[in-house]
Every structure is written in C-alpha cells, then in structure tokens.
Amino acid sequence: MTTGMPDFGDLLAQAQQMQQQMMDAQESLADIRAVGTSGGGLVSATVDGRGDLVSLVIDPAAYDADEPDALDTLADLVVAAVRDAKSEAERVAAVRLADASTGLAALGGTLGDLFGGAVGESPGDSDAGPAGELPGER
Numbered sequence: 391m392t393t394g395m396p397d398f399g400d401l402l403a404q405a406q407q408m409q410q411q412m413m414d415a416q417e418s419l420a421d422i423r424a425v426g427t428s429g430g431g432l433v434s435a436t437v438d439g440r441g442d443l444v445s446l447v448i449d450p451a452a453y454d455a456d457e458p459d460a461l462d463t464l465a466d467l468v469v470a471a472v473r474d475a476k477s478e479a480e481r482v483a484a485v486r487l488a489d490a491s492t493g494l495a496a497l498g499g500t501l502g503d504l505f506g507g508a509v510g511e512s513p514g515d516s517d518a519g520p521a522g523e524l525p526g527e528r
Contacts, residue, residue, distance in 0.1 A: 418439070419486070422482050422483060423437075424438075426474025427471055428466075428468075428471040428474060432448070435471035435472040437475040439482065439483045443472060446468065448467075448468070452464055
C-alpha cells in the first residue's frame with residue numbers, strides 16, 4: 391500500500407548525486423578560459439572561470455611613449471580587457487552552475503511540498519521587515 395510519501399532513501403540519493411554534480415561543476419570552473427579585449431584588440435586578457443587573470447597580452451602599438459598620457463591609456467585598456475574577460479567568464483560559469491543546480495531546485499520543491507514550505511525558509515521569513523513591519527511601513 392502506498393501512502394503517497396516519497397522514499398526518503400531515494401531523495402537522499404538524488405540529493406547526494408546533485409551535490410556531486412554541483413561540486414564537479416564548481417571544480418570545472420578552473421578549466422574555463424574567457425578572453426576579453428580592448429583597444430580594437432591591442433590588449434587581450436584571459437581569465438579562468440573563477441575570475442583569476444591567467445594571461446595578459448599587450449600589443450606594442452598600444453603604448454606610444456611620445457603621448458603624455460600613454461601609461462594612463464594603457465592602464466585603462468588593461469582594465470577594460472580584464473573586465474571584458476571576467477564578464478564572459480561569469481556568464482559561462484553561471485550557465486554551467488545553473489545546469490548543475492537545476493535538479494537541486496526541483497528537489498527543494500519536493501521537500502518543500504513535503505514539509506509545507508520552502509526548504510531553507512526560516513519561520514520568520516516573510517514579507518515583514520524588521521520588527522514585523524509590513525511592506526509600505528518602512
């Protein structure tokens with residue numbers, strides 16, 4: 391006879407499998423390489439999926455010693471290239487982690503249904519603000 395209750399052993403096994411998938415996805419972020427450029431390709435920066443700079447290439451044409459603000463301009467180009475690379479790395483990392491966490495959200499919903507609320511939600515979690523203030527009273 392079935393009671394409609396899920397098998398907690400199966401739920402635990404699913405949770406462990408999804409946790410491993412998430413850990414694998416996080417570890418794989420080190421393998422991501424994202425390139426950002428600036429100055430029409432004069433400066434190229436490469437970062438990994440954790441946002442760490444792993445390579446910086448500066449074309450000699452990016453620096454003109456006769457220009458008074460040459461170092462400031464070069465510094466701006468480097469910053470822009472690194473930001474561009476980090477932005478791309480964050481986008482790729484978010485996709486990978488979202489793919490790995492899709493199952494976790496479904497499992498959380500199942501557990502929330504079982505226990506009558508969202509998993510991880512504290513009894514005090516609500517729309518109320520500090521000291522029980524409701525929205526609009528802040």
